[in-house]
Amino acid sequence: MRRLLKILDFTLSSLLKRKYKNFALIAVYAFTIAVLGSVLFLTQALKYEATGSLETAPDIVVQRIFAGRHDLIPVNYAETIRRLPGVKSVSSRVWGYYYDSLIKANLTFLASGSDRQTLDLLEGRLPLADDECSIGMGIQSAFGPAIGDSLALEDSAGATKTFQVVGLFRAESNLLTNDLVIFQEQTLRAFFNIDSSLATDLIVEVYNPRETKTLAKKIKYHLADTRPITRDEILHTYETLFNWRSGMMLAVATGALIAFCILAWDKATGLSAEEKREIGILKALGWETADVLTVKLWEGLVISLTSLLIGLIGAWVHVFVFGAPALTPLLKGWSVLYPDFAYTALIDIYQVFVLAMLTVGPYIACTLIPAWKTAVTDPDLVMRG
């Protein structure tokens, strides 16, 4: 143990002797790790955000499929579903998308009361009259309509309608409500021209979460033209999507990693005459090959762990302090009214582990053969040369 500490001590002092060379290496190494780390952290944060916001999602959403496409669902389907044992409640939702050519963004319109999501009203109230609406924070911060202002929208018949903004809200997660506008149900039906016997979809609550899948099957059995989507399915789609995106990014960044490994190999091979003489002297003084090898491996480890730490801190600052400006457009998806939210600063041990294995593993592998070449140097050969 004492011997190991002494060797570590020697390693550190020898690293410090070649400050500039090693700092340059650490800088590049840490940068590579920071890039890879940012991808992992950001994905993790997005996954967390998505999972968190889906926690309040309905157990099952039932859509009607017509000619292979999503279609409006008859409200009386709810009766059939309600009769299935195990169903707690069924309600219909009316919602739709709206492209506003003035502000050049997509908005989501939702009828009040059709979602059980708890909305966190910041100011004002939910719409009570025909010409009222409440808007999400994102719309307010992007285009600035405040309470009392009016919103001019063009309905399905092409006629312009004006709505007064009476409320401003935010939900548990901005991810879902950022571009949301809430109307009264009959207002929205009139706006989109949806018949009162139809709804956009049905949401089903189930008493026992273990029965969700069975109930989804039963719904499909009784109502063959529907598509029940369970919350688990949505969650796992998100998981797959984010894994795929971050894996894609990592695969692209692997090029950088390989380039870095070549650099590391090169740095480790190119010994200066001074270094060679040093090792020659050490060996002449009685150091064994094993000791020199240990020093060299310690060097690699010290550089790796320092860079890993710096890289992790860099990635953390990039993602959680600055909001990952370099990666957000690639990983999050794109939209004019994209929710702007601070990522919850969470670090998963697994992510750190994966990062360490992805970077430290190959780096050390690259320094093995150069380290050996150094270690078996003949003392007399070096000193004579």
Next chain:
Amino acid sequence: MILHPGILALLSLSAVIFIIMLVAGWHSLKLIVYWDANSSSERQLLLERKTWLISTLLNYTLTVQIFSLLLFVFTADDIHRLFIGAMCATGSLNANLVGWLVLLVKGVLLFMASFWVVFNQLDQRTEDAPLTRLKYIGLLLMTPLFALDLYLQWRYFSGLQPEVITSCCGSLFSAEGEGVAGDLAGMPIGQAMTLFFSVAGFYLLVLLACLRTRRVIFRPLLFVASVLMFFISLGAVVAFISLYIYQMPSHHCPFDMLQANYGYIGYPMYIGLYCAALFGMLPGLAQPLRKYIGLRREIDLVERQWLLKALGGMVVFLLIACWQMIFGSFKLLGY
């Protein structure tokens, strides 16, 4: 599926190890053919230097192999969310049965690489390195296994179909399940406990005997006890230790304890078990090597440390495994 970050890390690490093993294997071939300890030719000198390269490469391989096994379990655990019906690593491994083979190969490789590194260290400390040929033949035998590891991992991860509904630990490790896992889980707790504690007691007794005396007979006995103890402990984890850890009379999963909600308690427990088995087997394995005088001295020097490490590992394993049994409020016996 391949593009999961953990999977990328695992596959690239396995590829790196495989390449390293190829390099090491190539040099080993030359060593096996040309090694002549009595010669002082230039070639022999070069070969002696090569032994350092190979041992460095193998040390690296072993270290990475340890981490790669941990990462594999960790990853299998992480991707369970992608499979409907999976709740832990069991579900992910069931999603493509090759996964169990990967786990097995990784486990075997871990023990083989450990033995190699330990005996190589011993051998390098002697003057004449009597094990040289044997070591490198062993290395050549290991190389295909690393290739198999890489191939199986590839097969496993590329064959995962996220839409497949897998059975989870609830159905594999339950009394109604089929095969070994089901039999283990269905074993009466009293019997399983008696078996486990008598084997663990036997192991500890032989271990203490080895610490006390230099009698040859106890070393092979400890080897047998370690192997027995290792497998019976793994069985015991499924049969009843898991029940105590989860405090649930029907939850037999050996992987759930690796998750964060159980404080990652499974990691120190399995590492303790691995140390107990590995260091328990070493004295027995080293016994035939005592015929070389140089090695005998080295073995005598380190044997005590091995035994103490084995004891330490066993204590950690038993502490974690039995803590809840003794101090927890959950009782399985007596009902």
